[in-house]
Amino acid sequence: xxxxxxxxxxxxxxxxxxxxxxxxxxxxxxxxxxxxxxxxxxxxxxxxxxxxxxxxxxxxxxxxxxxxxxxxxxxxxxxxxxxxxxxxxxxxxxxxxxxxxxxxxxxxxxxxxxxxxxxxxxxxxxxxxxxxxxxxxxxxxxxxxxxxxxxxxxxxxxxxxxxxxxxxxxxxxxxxxxxxxxxxxxxxxxxxxxxxxxxxxxxxxxxxxxxxxxxxxxxxxxxxxxxxxxxxxxxxxxxxxxxx
Amino acid sequence: xxxxxxxxxxxxxxxxxxxxxxxxxxxxxxxxxxxxxxxxxxxxxxxxxxxxxxxxxxxxxxxxxxxxxxxxxxxxxxxxxxxxxxxxxxxxxxxxxxxxxxxxxxxxxxxxxxxxxxxxxxxxxxxxxxxxxxxxxxxxxxxxxxxxxxxxxxxxxxxxxxxxxxxxxxxxxxxxxxxxxxxxxxxxxxxxxxxxxxxxxxxxxxxxxxxxxxxxxxxxxxx
Numbered sequence: 530x531x532x533x534x535x536x537x538x539x540x541x542x543x544x545x546x547x548x549x550x551x552x553x554x555x556x557x558x559x560x561x562x563x564x565x566x567x568x569x570x571x572x573x574x575x576x577x578x579x580x581x582x583x584x585x586x587x588x589x590x591x592x593x594x595x596x597x598x599x600x601x602x603x604x605x606x607x608x609x610x611x612x613x614x615x616x617x618x619x620x621x622x623x624x625x626x627x628x629x630x631x632x633x634x635x636x637x638x639x640x641x642x643x644x645x646x647x648x649x650x651x652x653x654x655x656x657x658x659x660x661x662x663x664x665x666x667x668x669x670x671x672x673x674x675x676x677x678x679x680x681x682x683x684x685x686x687x688x689x690x691x692x693x694x695x696x697x698x699x700x701x702x703x704x705x706x707x708x709x710x711x712x713x714x715x716x717x718x719x720x721x722x723x724x725x726x727x728x729x730x731x732x733x734x735x736x737x738x739x740x741x742x743x744x745x746x747x748x749x750x751x752x753x754x755x756x757x758x759x760x761x762x763x764x765x766x767x768x769x770x771x772x773x
Numbered sequence: 774x775x776x777x778x779x780x781x782x783x784x785x786x787x788x789x790x791x792x793x794x795x796x797x798x799x800x801x802x803x804x805x806x807x808x809x810x811x812x813x814x815x816x817x818x819x820x821x822x823x824x825x826x827x828x829x830x831x832x833x834x835x836x837x838x839x840x841x842x843x844x845x846x847x848x849x850x851x852x853x854x855x856x857x858x859x860x861x862x863x864x865x866x867x868x869x870x871x872x873x874x875x876x877x878x879x880x881x882x883x884x885x886x887x888x889x890x891x892x893x894x895x896x897x898x899x900x901x902x903x904x905x906x907x908x909x910x911x912x913x914x915x916x917x918x919x920x921x922x923x924x925x926x927x928x929x930x931x932x933x934x935x936x937x938x939x940x941x942x943x944x945x946x947x948x949x950x951x952x953x954x955x956x957x958x959x960x961x962x963x964x965x966x967x968x969x970x971x972x973x974x975x976x977x978x979x980x981x982x983x984x985x986x987x988x989x990x991x992x993x994x995x996x
Contacts, residue, residue, distance in 0.1 A: 682852025691890030694897030704990035
Protein backbone atom coordinates (compact mmCIF):
# COMPACT_ATOMS: atom_id res chain seq x y z
CA UNK A 530 0.00 0.00 0.00
CA UNK A 531 2.78 2.38 1.01
CA UNK A 532 4.84 1.39 -1.98
CA UNK A 533 1.90 1.92 -4.31
CA UNK A 534 1.17 5.31 -2.84
CA UNK A 535 4.80 6.27 -3.07
CA UNK A 536 5.00 5.15 -6.67
CA UNK A 537 1.94 7.20 -7.52
CA UNK A 538 3.43 10.16 -5.74
CA UNK A 539 6.69 9.80 -7.59
CA UNK A 540 4.91 9.68 -10.90
CA UNK A 541 3.61 13.16 -10.19
CA UNK A 542 6.69 14.52 -8.55
CA UNK A 543 9.26 16.97 -9.75
CA UNK A 544 12.94 16.17 -9.60
CA UNK A 545 13.22 18.22 -6.44
CA UNK A 546 10.63 16.17 -4.62
CA UNK A 547 12.22 13.04 -5.99
CA UNK A 548 15.32 14.05 -4.15
CA UNK A 549 13.43 13.97 -0.93
CA UNK A 550 11.65 10.72 -1.59
CA UNK A 551 14.73 8.84 -2.67
CA UNK A 552 16.70 10.12 0.26
CA UNK A 553 14.17 8.39 2.45
CA UNK A 554 14.71 5.02 0.82
CA UNK A 555 16.32 2.20 2.70
CA UNK A 556 20.05 1.77 2.37
CA UNK A 557 19.57 -1.70 1.01
CA UNK A 558 17.73 -0.40 -1.99
CA UNK A 559 14.37 -1.11 -0.47
CA UNK A 560 13.05 1.84 -2.41
CA UNK A 561 12.99 -0.26 -5.51
CA UNK A 562 9.46 0.76 -6.25
CA UNK A 563 10.56 4.33 -6.60
CA UNK A 564 11.09 5.53 -10.10
CA UNK A 565 14.69 6.56 -10.49
CA UNK A 566 15.11 10.24 -11.16
CA UNK A 567 13.05 10.51 -14.29
CA UNK A 568 12.25 14.14 -14.93
CA UNK A 569 8.93 14.73 -16.55
CA UNK A 570 9.11 14.98 -20.33
CA UNK A 571 9.90 18.49 -21.36
CA UNK A 572 7.23 20.42 -23.22
CA UNK A 573 9.91 22.10 -25.24
CA UNK A 574 12.03 20.46 -27.83
CA UNK A 575 15.46 19.45 -26.69
CA UNK A 576 18.29 19.30 -29.14
CA UNK A 577 19.91 15.93 -29.53
CA UNK A 578 23.11 16.18 -27.54
CA UNK A 579 26.42 15.48 -29.07
CA UNK A 580 29.69 14.69 -27.41
CA UNK A 581 31.54 17.89 -26.88
CA UNK A 582 35.25 18.28 -27.26
CA UNK A 583 37.11 18.48 -24.03
CA UNK A 584 40.66 19.28 -23.14
CA UNK A 585 40.62 16.54 -20.53
CA UNK A 586 42.17 13.21 -21.45
CA UNK A 587 41.31 10.15 -19.43
CA UNK A 588 43.46 7.20 -18.54
CA UNK A 589 41.26 4.47 -17.10
CA UNK A 590 44.06 1.99 -16.38
CA UNK A 591 43.54 2.37 -12.65
CA UNK A 592 39.91 1.27 -13.06
CA UNK A 593 41.24 -2.11 -14.12
CA UNK A 594 43.86 -2.44 -11.41
CA UNK A 595 42.07 -1.15 -8.32
CA UNK A 596 40.96 -3.80 -5.88
CA UNK A 597 37.20 -4.40 -5.86
CA UNK A 598 35.75 -4.72 -2.40
CA UNK A 599 34.53 -8.14 -1.38
CA UNK A 600 36.29 -10.01 -4.17
CA UNK A 601 39.30 -11.46 -2.34
CA UNK A 602 41.74 -8.98 -3.83
CA UNK A 603 40.51 -9.32 -7.39
CA UNK A 604 40.42 -6.33 -9.70
CA UNK A 605 38.54 -5.65 -12.89
CA UNK A 606 41.46 -6.82 -15.01
CA UNK A 607 41.71 -10.16 -13.26
CA UNK A 608 37.96 -10.59 -13.47
CA UNK A 609 37.64 -10.00 -17.20
CA UNK A 610 40.98 -11.35 -18.47
CA UNK A 611 40.53 -14.02 -19.54
CA UNK A 612 36.87 -13.40 -20.32
CA UNK A 613 35.44 -16.21 -18.25
CA UNK A 614 32.77 -16.05 -15.58
CA UNK A 615 34.73 -16.81 -12.41
CA UNK A 616 33.05 -18.56 -9.53
CA UNK A 617 34.63 -19.24 -6.14
CA UNK A 618 32.55 -22.08 -4.76
CA UNK A 619 33.53 -21.23 -1.19
CA UNK A 620 31.85 -17.82 -1.32
CA UNK A 621 28.26 -16.86 -1.93
CA UNK A 622 27.37 -16.06 -5.49
CA UNK A 623 26.84 -12.47 -6.53
CA UNK A 624 28.38 -11.02 -9.65
CA UNK A 625 31.31 -10.74 -10.20
CA UNK A 626 31.73 -13.92 -8.12
CA UNK A 627 29.75 -15.99 -10.58
CA UNK A 628 26.40 -14.69 -11.70
CA UNK A 629 22.99 -15.58 -10.37
CA UNK A 630 20.12 -14.74 -12.75
CA UNK A 631 18.75 -12.30 -10.17
CA UNK A 632 21.96 -10.26 -9.90
CA UNK A 633 21.57 -6.65 -11.13
CA UNK A 634 24.59 -7.00 -13.35
CA UNK A 635 24.22 -3.79 -15.38
CA UNK A 636 24.28 -1.58 -12.31
CA UNK A 637 27.09 -3.60 -10.74
CA UNK A 638 29.16 -3.52 -13.89
CA UNK A 639 28.71 0.23 -14.41
CA UNK A 640 29.84 0.90 -10.85
CA UNK A 641 32.81 -1.38 -11.27
CA UNK A 642 33.84 0.28 -14.52
CA UNK A 643 33.41 3.87 -13.39
CA UNK A 644 33.87 4.35 -9.67
CA UNK A 645 36.89 4.72 -7.44
CA UNK A 646 36.67 1.81 -5.05
CA UNK A 647 39.01 3.45 -2.55
CA UNK A 648 36.42 6.04 -1.58
CA UNK A 649 34.39 5.20 1.48
CA UNK A 650 30.82 4.52 0.47
CA UNK A 651 31.63 3.67 -3.14
CA UNK A 652 31.69 0.08 -4.23
CA UNK A 653 30.39 -2.36 -6.81
CA UNK A 654 26.86 -2.10 -5.40
CA UNK A 655 26.63 1.70 -5.28
CA UNK A 656 24.38 2.03 -8.34
CA UNK A 657 22.48 -1.19 -7.67
CA UNK A 658 21.57 0.16 -4.25
CA UNK A 659 19.79 3.15 -5.83
CA UNK A 660 18.85 1.23 -8.10
CA UNK A 661 19.57 2.74 -11.48
CA UNK A 662 17.92 0.02 -13.57
CA UNK A 663 15.10 -2.36 -12.71
CA UNK A 664 16.28 -4.27 -9.66
CA UNK A 665 14.77 -7.61 -10.57
CA UNK A 666 13.29 -9.76 -13.29
CA UNK A 667 9.60 -9.62 -14.18
CA UNK A 668 9.10 -13.22 -13.06
CA UNK A 669 10.46 -14.98 -10.02
CA UNK A 670 13.30 -17.40 -10.46
CA UNK A 671 12.66 -20.90 -9.22
CA UNK A 672 14.46 -22.24 -6.18
CA UNK A 673 14.76 -25.66 -7.74
CA UNK A 674 15.77 -27.04 -11.12
CA UNK A 675 15.45 -25.72 -13.83
CA UNK A 676 15.55 -22.36 -11.97
CA UNK A 677 14.50 -20.17 -14.90
CA UNK A 678 10.85 -19.08 -15.12
CA UNK A 679 8.40 -20.58 -17.57
CA UNK A 680 8.01 -18.80 -20.93
CA UNK A 681 5.61 -15.93 -21.46
CA UNK A 682 2.53 -15.65 -23.60
CA UNK A 683 1.38 -18.13 -26.18
CA UNK A 684 4.77 -18.91 -27.60
CA UNK A 685 5.28 -22.17 -29.41
CA UNK A 686 7.18 -24.78 -27.46
CA UNK A 687 8.60 -28.06 -28.60
CA UNK A 688 6.53 -31.14 -27.95
CA UNK A 689 8.81 -32.56 -25.28
CA UNK A 690 8.41 -35.97 -26.87
CA UNK A 691 9.88 -38.02 -29.68
CA UNK A 692 12.84 -40.23 -30.38
CA UNK A 693 15.21 -41.04 -33.22
CA UNK A 694 16.34 -37.45 -33.46
CA UNK A 695 18.56 -36.58 -36.39
CA UNK A 696 21.74 -35.16 -34.86
CA UNK A 697 24.85 -34.07 -36.69
CA UNK A 698 27.95 -36.05 -35.87
CA UNK A 699 30.45 -33.86 -37.69
CA UNK A 700 33.70 -32.99 -35.91
CA UNK A 701 34.23 -29.59 -34.35
CA UNK A 702 36.42 -28.64 -37.28
CA UNK A 703 33.35 -28.59 -39.52
CA UNK A 704 31.89 -25.70 -37.54
CA UNK A 705 32.82 -22.01 -37.71
CA UNK A 706 32.76 -19.77 -34.65
CA UNK A 707 29.85 -17.36 -34.25
CA UNK A 708 29.74 -16.11 -30.66
CA UNK A 709 31.34 -16.47 -27.27
CA UNK A 710 30.55 -15.10 -23.82
CA UNK A 711 32.00 -15.14 -20.34
CA UNK A 712 31.24 -11.98 -18.39
CA UNK A 713 28.12 -9.94 -19.09
CA UNK A 714 28.51 -6.88 -21.33
CA UNK A 715 32.28 -7.09 -21.77
CA UNK A 716 32.04 -7.90 -25.46
CA UNK A 717 29.28 -5.33 -25.94
CA UNK A 718 30.78 -2.54 -23.83
CA UNK A 719 34.56 -2.82 -24.02
CA UNK A 720 35.24 -4.17 -27.47
CA UNK A 721 35.06 -1.75 -30.37
CA UNK A 722 33.22 -2.49 -33.58
CA UNK A 723 36.35 -3.27 -35.56
CA UNK A 724 37.33 -6.06 -33.18
CA UNK A 725 33.91 -7.58 -32.50
CA UNK A 726 34.23 -10.58 -34.77
CA UNK A 727 37.83 -11.40 -33.92
CA UNK A 728 37.09 -11.13 -30.21
CA UNK A 729 34.21 -13.54 -30.51
CA UNK A 730 36.31 -15.94 -32.55
CA UNK A 731 39.03 -15.96 -29.93
CA UNK A 732 39.26 -18.04 -26.80
CA UNK A 733 40.07 -17.22 -23.19
CA UNK A 734 43.48 -18.80 -23.78
CA UNK A 735 44.09 -16.19 -26.47
CA UNK A 736 42.90 -13.45 -24.10
CA UNK A 737 45.73 -14.40 -21.79
CA UNK A 738 48.49 -14.12 -24.39
CA UNK A 739 50.03 -10.75 -23.71
CA UNK A 740 46.69 -9.61 -22.30
CA UNK A 741 45.55 -9.45 -25.88
CA UNK A 742 42.48 -7.21 -25.42
CA UNK A 743 43.62 -5.21 -22.41
CA UNK A 744 44.63 -2.16 -24.46
CA UNK A 745 41.28 -2.34 -26.26
CA UNK A 746 39.37 -2.42 -22.98
CA UNK A 747 41.30 0.60 -21.68
CA UNK A 748 40.81 2.49 -24.92
CA UNK A 749 37.05 1.90 -24.96
CA UNK A 750 36.69 2.83 -21.31
CA UNK A 751 38.72 6.00 -21.92
CA UNK A 752 36.18 6.94 -24.59
CA UNK A 753 33.36 6.35 -22.17
CA UNK A 754 34.97 8.59 -19.59
CA UNK A 755 35.49 11.21 -22.28
CA UNK A 756 31.73 11.36 -22.64
CA UNK A 757 30.55 11.04 -19.09
CA UNK A 758 33.50 11.33 -16.70
CA UNK A 759 32.70 14.89 -15.69
CA UNK A 760 29.02 14.04 -15.31
CA UNK A 761 29.74 11.17 -12.96
CA UNK A 762 31.91 13.50 -10.92
CA UNK A 763 29.07 15.99 -10.98
CA UNK A 764 27.04 13.51 -8.99
CA UNK A 765 29.52 13.72 -6.18
CA UNK A 766 30.95 10.35 -7.12
CA UNK A 767 34.69 9.89 -7.52
CA UNK A 768 35.68 8.19 -10.74
CA UNK A 769 38.45 5.64 -11.02
CA UNK A 770 39.98 7.17 -14.14
CA UNK A 771 42.93 9.54 -13.97
CA UNK A 772 42.79 12.79 -15.89
CA UNK A 773 45.52 14.66 -17.66
CA UNK B 774 27.30 8.39 1.97
CA UNK B 775 24.81 6.18 0.20
CA UNK B 776 22.03 8.44 1.26
CA UNK B 777 23.94 11.38 -0.10
CA UNK B 778 24.49 9.61 -3.39
CA UNK B 779 20.81 8.82 -3.64
CA UNK B 780 19.96 12.42 -2.99
CA UNK B 781 22.41 13.58 -5.59
CA UNK B 782 21.17 11.07 -8.10
CA UNK B 783 17.64 12.18 -7.48
CA UNK B 784 18.26 15.87 -7.87
CA UNK B 785 18.09 17.67 -11.16
CA UNK B 786 21.86 17.83 -11.43
CA UNK B 787 21.95 14.11 -10.88
CA UNK B 788 19.27 13.60 -13.49
CA UNK B 789 21.27 15.52 -16.04
CA UNK B 790 24.38 13.60 -15.22
CA UNK B 791 22.59 10.30 -15.42
CA UNK B 792 21.28 11.34 -18.79
CA UNK B 793 24.85 11.85 -19.83
CA UNK B 794 25.73 8.52 -18.33
CA UNK B 795 23.48 6.97 -20.89
CA UNK B 796 24.84 8.95 -23.80
CA UNK B 797 27.44 6.37 -24.41
CA UNK B 798 28.73 4.76 -27.57
CA UNK B 799 26.52 2.30 -29.35
CA UNK B 800 26.52 -1.01 -27.64
CA UNK B 801 27.65 0.13 -24.24
CA UNK B 802 25.54 -1.48 -21.59
CA UNK B 803 22.78 -2.22 -24.06
CA UNK B 804 22.83 -5.92 -23.40
CA UNK B 805 24.65 -8.72 -21.70
CA UNK B 806 25.62 -10.37 -24.99
CA UNK B 807 22.36 -10.30 -26.94
CA UNK B 808 22.86 -9.41 -30.62
CA UNK B 809 26.65 -9.51 -30.32
CA UNK B 810 28.68 -9.65 -32.47
CA UNK B 811 26.27 -7.40 -34.38
CA UNK B 812 27.71 -8.25 -37.78
CA UNK B 813 26.55 -11.82 -37.33
CA UNK B 814 23.57 -11.73 -34.99
CA UNK B 815 21.91 -8.31 -35.02
CA UNK B 816 19.17 -7.90 -37.61
CA UNK B 817 19.81 -4.17 -37.59
CA UNK B 818 23.29 -4.77 -38.92
CA UNK B 819 23.16 -8.16 -40.59
CA UNK B 820 20.37 -8.82 -43.08
CA UNK B 821 20.49 -12.50 -42.22
CA UNK B 822 21.23 -12.67 -38.50
CA UNK B 823 22.15 -15.96 -36.93
CA UNK B 824 19.54 -15.91 -34.18
CA UNK B 825 19.95 -19.52 -32.98
CA UNK B 826 23.72 -19.08 -32.53
CA UNK B 827 23.44 -15.77 -30.68
CA UNK B 828 24.36 -16.24 -27.03
CA UNK B 829 22.28 -13.96 -24.83
CA UNK B 830 23.68 -14.68 -21.38
CA UNK B 831 25.79 -17.03 -19.33
CA UNK B 832 25.02 -17.62 -15.66
CA UNK B 833 26.90 -19.72 -13.11
CA UNK B 834 26.08 -19.96 -9.43
CA UNK B 835 26.62 -22.33 -6.55
CA UNK B 836 24.54 -23.40 -3.60
CA UNK B 837 23.79 -26.50 -1.57
CA UNK B 838 26.57 -28.59 -3.05
CA UNK B 839 25.77 -28.09 -6.70
CA UNK B 840 26.86 -25.70 -9.43
CA UNK B 841 24.17 -24.36 -11.71
CA UNK B 842 25.02 -23.15 -15.19
CA UNK B 843 22.59 -21.62 -17.67
CA UNK B 844 23.32 -20.33 -21.15
CA UNK B 845 20.52 -18.51 -22.91
CA UNK B 846 20.41 -17.92 -26.64
CA UNK B 847 18.11 -16.81 -29.47
CA UNK B 848 16.59 -13.95 -27.58
CA UNK B 849 14.89 -11.96 -26.53
CA UNK B 850 12.01 -12.97 -28.78
CA UNK B 851 8.33 -12.23 -28.70
CA UNK B 852 6.00 -14.47 -26.73
CA UNK B 853 3.73 -14.56 -29.75
CA UNK B 854 2.46 -17.83 -31.17
CA UNK B 855 4.10 -16.93 -34.47
CA UNK B 856 7.59 -16.91 -33.00
CA UNK B 857 9.36 -19.95 -34.37
CA UNK B 858 11.32 -22.52 -32.43
CA UNK B 859 15.02 -21.79 -32.52
CA UNK B 860 16.52 -25.25 -32.28
CA UNK B 861 18.97 -25.55 -35.13
CA UNK B 862 20.62 -28.78 -36.19
CA UNK B 863 23.57 -26.86 -37.66
CA UNK B 864 24.65 -25.06 -34.51
CA UNK B 865 27.10 -26.51 -32.01
CA UNK B 866 26.84 -25.11 -28.48
CA UNK B 867 29.65 -25.40 -25.97
CA UNK B 868 29.71 -24.69 -22.26
CA UNK B 869 33.31 -24.69 -21.10
CA UNK B 870 34.37 -25.15 -17.49
CA UNK B 871 37.86 -24.60 -16.17
CA UNK B 872 38.54 -26.19 -12.80
CA UNK B 873 42.35 -26.03 -12.71
CA UNK B 874 45.06 -23.58 -13.64
CA UNK B 875 45.38 -22.11 -16.14
CA UNK B 876 41.87 -20.72 -15.82
CA UNK B 877 41.73 -20.00 -19.52
CA UNK B 878 41.61 -23.61 -20.67
CA UNK B 879 38.70 -25.94 -20.03
CA UNK B 880 38.89 -29.19 -18.12
CA UNK B 881 35.37 -29.86 -19.33
CA UNK B 882 33.71 -28.90 -22.60
CA UNK B 883 30.05 -29.74 -22.66
CA UNK B 884 28.71 -29.95 -26.21
CA UNK B 885 25.07 -29.62 -27.18
CA UNK B 886 23.54 -30.50 -30.52
CA UNK B 887 19.90 -30.43 -31.56
CA UNK B 888 18.20 -32.92 -33.83
CA UNK B 889 14.78 -33.01 -35.42
CA UNK B 890 12.33 -35.78 -34.65
CA UNK B 891 9.42 -37.10 -36.65
CA UNK B 892 6.73 -34.85 -35.24
CA UNK B 893 6.35 -31.22 -36.27
CA UNK B 894 7.51 -29.96 -32.90
CA UNK B 895 9.67 -32.90 -31.91
CA UNK B 896 13.18 -31.74 -31.16
CA UNK B 897 15.84 -33.60 -29.28
CA UNK B 898 19.15 -32.68 -27.66
CA UNK B 899 22.34 -34.69 -27.39
CA UNK B 900 24.80 -33.57 -24.74
CA UNK B 901 28.31 -34.89 -24.33
CA UNK B 902 31.20 -34.02 -22.06
CA UNK B 903 29.19 -33.45 -18.88
CA UNK B 904 31.44 -33.70 -15.81
CA UNK B 905 31.10 -37.02 -14.11
CA UNK B 906 28.66 -38.42 -16.65
CA UNK B 907 29.47 -41.49 -18.64
CA UNK B 908 28.58 -41.22 -22.30
CA UNK B 909 25.97 -38.85 -23.63
CA UNK B 910 22.67 -37.56 -22.36
CA UNK B 911 20.01 -37.60 -25.03
CA UNK B 912 16.30 -36.94 -25.08
CA UNK B 913 13.57 -34.50 -26.05
CA UNK B 914 13.94 -30.82 -25.28
CA UNK B 915 11.43 -29.35 -22.81
CA UNK B 916 12.14 -32.35 -20.61
CA UNK B 917 14.19 -32.71 -17.43
CA UNK B 918 16.92 -35.22 -18.15
CA UNK B 919 19.13 -36.75 -15.45
CA UNK B 920 22.14 -39.00 -15.47
CA UNK B 921 24.88 -39.75 -12.94
CA UNK B 922 23.57 -37.05 -10.63
CA UNK B 923 23.50 -34.27 -13.22
CA UNK B 924 20.26 -32.58 -14.27
CA UNK B 925 19.92 -30.94 -17.67
CA UNK B 926 17.12 -29.27 -19.51
CA UNK B 927 16.84 -27.34 -22.74
CA UNK B 928 13.74 -25.35 -23.48
CA UNK B 929 11.98 -22.05 -23.84
CA UNK B 930 11.99 -19.82 -20.77
CA UNK B 931 11.18 -16.32 -19.68
CA UNK B 932 14.04 -13.99 -20.71
CA UNK B 933 15.92 -13.63 -17.42
CA UNK B 934 17.85 -10.44 -18.21
CA UNK B 935 16.44 -7.15 -16.93
CA UNK B 936 17.40 -3.66 -18.04
CA UNK B 937 15.63 -0.48 -19.20
CA UNK B 938 16.79 -0.55 -22.79
CA UNK B 939 13.96 1.75 -23.89
CA UNK B 940 15.04 4.39 -21.42
CA UNK B 941 18.59 3.99 -22.55
CA UNK B 942 17.71 4.52 -26.19
CA UNK B 943 15.31 7.41 -25.53
CA UNK B 944 17.81 9.15 -23.37
CA UNK B 945 20.48 8.76 -25.98
CA UNK B 946 18.29 10.13 -28.73
CA UNK B 947 16.63 12.99 -26.85
CA UNK B 948 19.13 14.04 -24.26
CA UNK B 949 16.35 13.89 -21.68
CA UNK B 950 16.63 11.32 -18.99
CA UNK B 951 14.08 8.60 -19.60
CA UNK B 952 15.54 5.65 -17.78
CA UNK B 953 13.35 4.11 -15.15
CA UNK B 954 13.89 1.34 -12.69
CA UNK B 955 10.32 0.17 -13.12
CA UNK B 956 10.55 -0.53 -16.85
CA UNK B 957 12.27 -3.62 -18.14
CA UNK B 958 12.61 -3.93 -21.90
CA UNK B 959 12.94 -7.69 -21.55
CA UNK B 960 9.62 -8.07 -19.72
CA UNK B 961 7.31 -10.60 -21.27
CA UNK B 962 9.83 -11.93 -23.75
CA UNK B 963 11.43 -15.31 -24.03
CA UNK B 964 14.59 -17.04 -25.04
CA UNK B 965 15.87 -20.55 -25.24
CA UNK B 966 18.20 -21.86 -22.58
CA UNK B 967 20.47 -24.70 -21.67
CA UNK B 968 20.40 -25.38 -17.93
CA UNK B 969 22.68 -27.70 -15.97
CA UNK B 970 22.90 -28.64 -12.31
CA UNK B 971 26.14 -30.41 -11.45
CA UNK B 972 27.04 -31.89 -8.03
CA UNK B 973 30.37 -30.69 -6.64
CA UNK B 974 31.75 -34.23 -6.69
CA UNK B 975 31.36 -34.41 -10.45
CA UNK B 976 33.75 -31.48 -10.91
CA UNK B 977 36.58 -33.26 -9.12
CA UNK B 978 37.96 -33.47 -5.62
CA UNK B 979 39.08 -30.21 -4.09
CA UNK B 980 37.81 -28.00 -6.86
CA UNK B 981 36.91 -24.57 -5.48
CA UNK B 982 37.28 -22.19 -8.38
CA UNK B 983 35.57 -22.34 -11.75
CA UNK B 984 35.84 -20.41 -14.97
CA UNK B 985 32.81 -20.70 -17.23
CA UNK B 986 32.20 -19.50 -20.76
CA UNK B 987 29.99 -20.32 -23.70
CA UNK B 988 30.66 -20.63 -27.39
CA UNK B 989 28.57 -21.24 -30.47
CA UNK B 990 29.61 -22.34 -33.94
CA UNK B 991 27.73 -23.00 -37.15
CA UNK B 992 28.21 -25.95 -39.44
CA UNK B 993 29.75 -24.94 -42.74
CA UNK B 994 30.35 -21.29 -41.84
CA UNK B 995 28.50 -18.15 -40.87
CA UNK B 996 25.20 -17.43 -42.54
